[in-house]
Amino acid sequence: MTGILTAGAAAAGAPTLTVPVLELENLSVSYADRHRRHRRVIHDVSLSIAPGEVVALVGESGSGKSTTAQAVIGLLAGNGRIDGGSIRLNGTDIAGWSQKRLETIRGAKISLIPQDPTSSLNPVATVGSQVEEVLRLHTKLPKAERRQRVLELLERVGIPDPGRRARQYAHELSGGMKQRVLIAAAIALQPQLIIADEATSALDVTVQRRILDLIDDLRAESGTAVLFVTHDLGVAADRADRTVVLQGGRIQEQGPTYEVLARPTSPYTRQLIADAPSITGAPSVAAGEARPLPDAGRDNAVEVRNLVQEFAAGRNLPAFRAVDGVTFSVPRGTTHAIVGESGSGKTTTARALAGFQRPSGGHIIICGQDLSALDAKGLRLFRKHVQLVYQNPFTSLDPRQTIARIIEEPLLNFDAVPRQRRDAAVRDLLARVSLPESLLAKHPRELSGGQRQRVAIARALVLNPEVLILDEAVSALDVTVQSQILALLEELQRELDLSYVFITHDLAVVRQIADTVSVMSNGRQVEQGTVSEVFLNPQHSYTRELIDAIPGNRKAQP
Template structure:
């Protein structure tokens, strides 16, 4: 190590287990070793259950109550802090090592102002008097790019957007200019353009202060853009680690190779070819859709959520609606599936306008178009068995004999690639990917012609996401299904869709084949979305290095 800077963090042979009341202790981190130099970004990457978050929690001394450090060393600037008490760790948290948590929505106190929450870290570590601290709060909020920082300091979390809340958490993390920042999935809950701005901010602050960053992420595209070195975890063990460019160019581990192959943002930009279309007719037609909602604003003027959106989806193809939060995607979908009547415009599903239907006719219409929701954890009834979940639509629509229903349920389970042994289990016993397969089976059991997929893969790990996308492609070819695919992830859209509409503030700013829109975007907003796809806008490891 002659001539090399002392590592800010050195983790050596770290092992962590969780106590389980029924099964004793379960080892979740096993022999993990890595180090981070001043100004360096090291990314811990892997899927759910890989041990990356537990490793980060162990470093900052915030393991869950049932967590136990079984062995190894955690050296901060050469000092082993692994055996320190919580009281002793409190003295360095925020001052020498800080955390940017994953969820900006739940990480701030809803009953305290933004200014009070930023000031708290200064007060805890006795930095300056009240007047000086309040001035420092305004300075920090401005430093992280919040407009009118004096106003933001007086506001409460519910008055800020997700991206603004994340900037507040970053202000708290950098307040005392720590040597190490742990960023635990700091942008996973944010839209792609907001994600890029937040990551740019962290990178800028890293360069300015020389702070080291431990970046915890499941997104290999983000890691490719931002990290100097990668540490790939699976099942609590390191599969490989090394300079980002080297790992991406020549991964040694089969697991890393699979992760890279499954990451849409790192895939070669290929587009789906034309699909055979029986009769080439349109399964979905949306014409000049307008959706207004009552507003509490001046003079009771309505809020226009969707303004003149038009598109058509050929039978047996996939059309994507993309855009950020507030773009009008979800409102458009609710009108398409008949949950709400448009303020004006027209929607046709297989030639039928759902707005003209009532009672039994509307109920029958809904079996032809089914919805698969974003969250496989929240969309399944935890009290029902998997058999009951898939069977339920048949009970609502078709009173088939019991044996026929059972055969139909089993057939659907086979189609989505699940073993029949899961039929007697409840959702909590299944993985996220298995639950989403159940949700797809439930949607397909009524033999619909159109499937609306509302962020249906965004909550899944990259390899599971790849499996679900392959399943959807296979089912479309086999059953002639038409998909309306809602997503904020353009890398996934590029992979699965034939045509696309880009929505921004309720208006359609681009529409056409995926290839045309991606290669020749017509709007500045679409170009910004495309530029923000992680892993594609920059060369691997291509961030600006810290000066020596």
């Protein structure tokens, strides 16, 4: 059995071996296709995690990260199987255990914090009852004591008014709150190992930092080992003692995080680091290097003046003001970013810019047209000039349509365009977004996430718009695919003189692609200026908090 040399023991001159909490040795996993042929997806993976240690498992989608984590906790899909190797928990090999036997250690010895809290929580059960379920299954505590323990756990993870929150349902909580509920359930029995599978990837940077701080506090208090499954090298840099890099189900390299990030030996790791804005962006901003603005004197493609957006709040209640007095302009051919946490008013502003809702006050002038002065017909024609690219292309693309039909559809909604010209336009755009013509007959489900987002961009460009509004358009992508999409957007901007309004919560991406930025909080614009001005000399405390929370800013040290 492999042991781990503890640093304190070595320093004292009496080296001792500590049994790892988790040790994988030559783990191999395969999935069966519909013909029951098994395809190997994990190849001889070996790693270990000591008590109190944090290990990051990084790589792109399809690299095998989540499959490795699922194998550890015994939650492989029905067509998955472990082909070989061992999974030792505190020295005991659990690789061959039955599901019934594994259920005795899930929650008690190993806990999982999944990526999507919305789909992980039962919508028809209160959040308190879901946390209590772990205690009911694994302890003999009386009901009153279980419920008291639930309140203590919710308070421990930073949920205010736990008595009220425990009686609420998942839809009544924010994303950050829901993730805290899952953490409360995961730590209820003080497990020896927590697996966090992209547990913060969908959260705003400030909420992400609070969640990661919480996990770190719990690790320090109880000696819990943590396996971080993530594609975010910034998170690994900040939080992990060691990092394991996976590609195609094979380990490319592993070691202390600082050494892996500072002196990568694998070409794949070097590419991941080069593509990660949270790792590569910080030095350029610190040095004052920013994207050069286009020539001064350009006219504005977008002007927003004192924008107000209100929504009815119910009978006898004052209207809810989601956007309050936002003002900014976007010179033609430049990129303006709007950043802030969920609920800050970013997406509401984007929808107003796209003409999906009429402003309650103020003015939006795009390509010289004041949206408030347009009737229904004028607004429809206006949408030829402005197109919106959404966050999730899988839900924004019609799954029943072929890629060719998806891209050409906007042409059918306006003036009649002959089929030959439509086909030529579709093929031209597919080439512009670097996709092969062989995809034209396929459906969205047959494409990767990055390919789907390229299709969404091609669809947005088919009407030759002057302005693209990109609402979290790269936030769901791995760093390598994200880097490719950002490079594509910059290339298209140069070629077509496009103007972008880029909605995002990721400030690392902002400093890579944007020229100017507005920072929003609770519907108000708290800061606005060039990216270099705002990042190097933030004036508002909220902006400073956002910048401080960017993963990778803490930097792992030797």
